[in-house]
Amino acid sequence: MTNAEILATDPGWIIAVKGLLVFAACVVLTLLAIWAERRIVARMQERPGPNRVGPLGLLQSLSDGVKLALKEDLIPAAADKIIFVIAPIISATTCFMAFAVIPVTGQVTLFGHKTVMQMTDIPVGVLYVLAIASVGVYGIVLAGWSSGSTYPLLGGLRSSAQVISYEVAMGLSLVSVFIYSGSMSTSDIVAAQDKWWYAVVLFPSFVIYAISMVGETNRAPFDLAEAEGELVGGFHTEYSSLKFALFFLAEYVNIVGVSALATTLFLGGYHAPPGLGFTESWLGGWFTAIWFFIKVAGFFFIFVWLRGTLPRMRYDQFMQFGWKVLIPVSLFWILVVATLRVLSQQGTSRTGVLIFSGIVVAIVMFVNVAFDNVKQKKKNSPRPELSKPDFAVPALPNKESDHV
Amino acid sequence: MSEQIEPRASKDVDVNNVEFVPVVSEGPASLFAQLKGFWLTFRTMFKKTLTVEYPEVKAPTQERFHGRHQLNRHPDGLEKCIGCELCAWACPADAIYVEGADNTDENRMSPGERYGKVYQINYLRCVFCGLCIEACPTRALTMTNEYELADDSRSNLIFEKEDLLAPLRSGMLMPPHPMYPEADHHTYYRGEVPEAHPSQEVKK
Ligand code: SF4
Ligand code: SF4
Numbered sequence: 150m151t152n153a154e155i156l157a158t159d160p161g162w163i164i165a166v167k168g169l170l171v172f173a174a175c176v177v178l179t180l181l182a183i184w185a186e187r188r189i190v191a192r193m194q195e196r197p198g199p200n201r202v203g204p205l206g207l208l209q210s211l212s213d214g215v216k217l218a219l220k221e222d223l224i225p226a227a228a229d230k231i232i233f234v235i236a237p238i239i240s241a242t243t244c245f246m247a248f249a250v251i252p253v254t255g256q257v258t259l260f261g262h263k264t265v266m267q268m269t270d271i272p273v274g275v276l277y278v279l280a281i282a283s284v285g286v287y288g289i290v291l292a293g294w295s296s297g298s299t300y301p302l303l304g305g306l307r308s309s310a311q312v313i314s315y316e317v318a319m320g321l322s323l324v325s326v327f328i329y330s331g332s333m334s335t336s337d338i339v340a341a342q343d344k345w346w347y348a349v350v351l352f353p354s355f356v357i358y359a360i361s362m363v364g365e366t367n368r369a370p371f372d373l374a375e376a377e378g379e380l381v382g383g384f385h386t387e388y389s390s391l392k393f394a395l396f397f398l399a400e401y402v403n404i405v406g407v408s409a410l411a412t413t414l415f416l417g418g419y420h421a422p423p424g425l426g427f428t429e430s431w432l433g434g435w436f437t438a439i440w441f442f443i444k445v446a447g448f449f450f451i452f453v454w455l456r457g458t459l460p461r462m463r464y465d466q467f468m469q470f471g472w473k474v475l476i477p478v479s480l481f482w483i484l485v486v487a488t489l490r491v492l493s494q495q496g497t498s499r500t501g502v503l504i505f506s507g508i509v510v511a512i513v514m515f516v517n518v519a520f521d522n523v524k525q526k527k528k529n530s531p532r533p534e535l536s537k538p539d540f541a542v543p544a545l546p547n548k549e550s551d552h553v
Numbered sequence: 554m555s556e557q558i559e560p561r562a563s564k565d566v567d568v569n570n571v572e573f574v575p576v577v578s579e580g581p582a583s584l585f586a587q588l589k590g591f592w593l594t595f596r597t598m599f600k601k602t603l604t605v606e607y608p609e610v611k612a613p614t615q616e617r618f619h620g621r622h623q624l625n626r627h628p629d630g631l632e633k634c635i636g637c638e639l640c641a642w643a644c645p646a647d648a649i650y651v652e653g654a655d656n657t658d659e660n661r662m663s664p665g666e667r668y669g670k671v672y673q674i675n676y677l678r679c680v681f682c683g684l685c686i687e688a689c690p691t692r693a694l695t696m697t698n699e700y701e702l703a704d705d706s707r708s709n710l711i712f713e714k715e716d717l718l719a720p721l722r723s724g725m726l727m728p729p730h731p732m733y734p735e736a737d738h739h740t741y742y743r744g745e746v747p748e749a750h751p752s753q754e755v756k757k
Contacts, residue, residue: 192598458594 240288304383
């Protein structure tokens with residue numbers, strides 16, 4: 150039985166319980182994630198990190214949350230009140246919705262009912278996740294716009310531009326997964342990875358997805374939307390109290406969300422790593438959830454690692470990287486994958502595939518060399534003489550001026 | 554007059570004739586060099602943290618740390634401060650207020666003529682530069698290593714003479730009391746007074 154068939158037999162109350170579980174898991178994961186991030190980044194900077202509240206500081210984010218909730222809730226006079234209130238709600242709700250199609254476990258029994266831990270399985274599940282993610286951007290844009298203040302507006306603009314451009318790359322990186330698995334449903338894609346994870350088979354897609362998911366979630370080094378040094382707090386500068394907490398929650402649930410999607414699409418989802426397949430039946434199938442969360446935690450660690458290591462990118466470099474590198478590369482990669490797929494479906498011989506691969510490698514090398522040549526030429530060419538401006542300029546401190 | 558003014562240093566090095574070095578931009582570092590950064594942060598995770606858990610653990614300060622001031626005493630308990638106000642004049646932050654008064658035979662706080670009657674340091678102003686210490690001719694004023702000087706009211710941070718005076722150690726007597734027998738202020742400054750003499754005790 151496929152997941153979709155199993156899920157079709159779910160009674161309503163099971164779906165409700167699952168929804169509750171997803172929500173609870175996301176909130177608890179967020180609290181843990183904030184704590185873990187602060188601890189890990191701190192260790193990377195030779196600090197212990199929060200260690201005062203509760204054992205190992207585990208309750209720190211909980212107490213921060215309570216503190217946030219008890220703060221005065223300000224709405225600036227210049228703000229567009231209704232949208233100002235709606236924006237964080239959009240952000241926070243959409244990020245939870247993505248989890249509806251993520252399969253967290255294999256077959257398990259929940260209250261005596263055979264099911265899988267996935268709320269619903271739609272044939273275009275991954276597209277649904279992408280769509281939900283782009284609705285989430287509205288939260289950020291509207292927050293920036295409705296604040297009635299400059300920095301939030303700039304932050305909102307930046308982040309919308311950023312999320313839109315990286316969503317293109319992200320979507321393109323997923324195309325090869327669709328081509329390879331022949332499905333857009335998350336559970337089918339997981340099932341198609343029972344032999345080889347797509348992170349191995351479709352390594353370039355995996356890399357592109359991994360990069361664009363950092364851009365998509367506005368995280369360091371791509372956190373231009375809330376660049377403290379430039380934009381105060383970015384789009385949430387004017388927010389306080391619970392509304393700010395909602396944005397915070399949305400950010401972390403989003404991180405968990407894209408990590409969960411990456412796990413599902415590239416790391417075999419809830420399946421155990423190769424060689425450990427026997428663990429999948431432990432605890433009546435619930436053990437698969439542990440594999441799932443280990444993989445998600447791995448992605449989360451990478452998020453934190455990036456934040457601890459890399460400085461923030463400059464905005465134009467960031468956009469250039471998205472449009473001029475990620476998108477062309479993923480387009481080319483889709484071409485290659487699609488051709489290979491067609492070749493293998495038409496039963497072309499090994500040699501045919503090998504010849505094609507050889508041609509691809511040759512093209513890549515040629516382009517690489519050509520790029521390098523252009524760069525070298527640019528470097529060696531003499532700098533153009535600047536023409537004298539025809540307006541008055543102050544004297545430069547050079548040989549002609551006495552007053553240095 | 555103007556010839557006597559020394560030429561500016563910039564003229565000496567002749568800024569107009571420095572060689573121009575073109576700025577070379579290497580471009581992005583190699584992938585390996587960039588990955589080294591990741592290794593650095595990863596490795597740091599397993600290092601010992603540098604944090605001092607302050608209220609529970611107090612790390613000793615440097616030996617010559619500039620902390621709270623202290624008004625010292627001679628070995629017999631008389632105060633060293635002579636109320637000269639030099640510290641107050643030296644203070645760039647105007648943090649010290651001194652009022653001197655005459656010593657009398659009945660009320661002797663320090664050897665010699667004068668003593669500091671009122672002595673206040675305002676720790677809201679003090680920048681802990683130590684200029685007052687340098688100015689003090691009698692070594693009456695020195696600094697301790699004590700740094701816990703936070704409070705929640707302004708008036709509490711103006712330290713009075715009682716707050717600043719060094720404690721009485723063994724062999725010291727609480728002034729006012731007469732000087733050491735046969736000693737004058739020179740003897741005191743030369744450090745020839747070992748400790749309080751029984752005759753210095755004042756009957757109350
Ligand atoms: S340490 Fe400096 S600022 Fe403080 S009282 Fe002495 S002279 Fe004034
Ligand atoms: S502390 Fe020193 S400088 Fe200040 S009044 Fe007393 S003797 Fe003079």
